[in-house]
Amino acid sequence: MSLCKFRLNSKQKTKSIAHNLYELSKKGDIFALYGDIGVGKTTFIRYFINRATKLDYIPSPSYNIYFKYQSKKSEIYHMDAWRIDDDLEVFNLGILNFFQDSIFLIEWADKIDNYLPASKLNIKFEYI
Helix, strand or coil: CCCCCCCCCHHHHHHHHHHHHHHHCCCCEEEECCEEEEEHHHHHHHHHHHHCCCCCCCCCCCCCCCCECCCHHHCEEEEHHHHHCCCCHHHHHHHHHCCCCCCEECCCCHHCCHHHHCEEEEEEECCC
């Protein structure tokens, strides 16, 4: 897997990269987002899903764990793994069954790294 760095110091740049990644994405892609709270993970995913669905309001799944959206390409799952505490919860959610047939975006991916395939795209957000 190659690593690219982008300096996303504005919402417009974040939107542009998110839109471009959606255009390049395909069924089976997993985007694992890492970074501190407030660094832009949710904003990035909202732009990605907006491009895919044209929805204006995309809520954070912090309490629901994940939301599902439909795009022309496939179903898209937006997951916030922040509240996942143990292995049993990962299995009970059934998310491992969704990976092959959807596009999967995961905030706080480090909480479930052990269950994510090596082929995932790691996206690390840092304050600049």
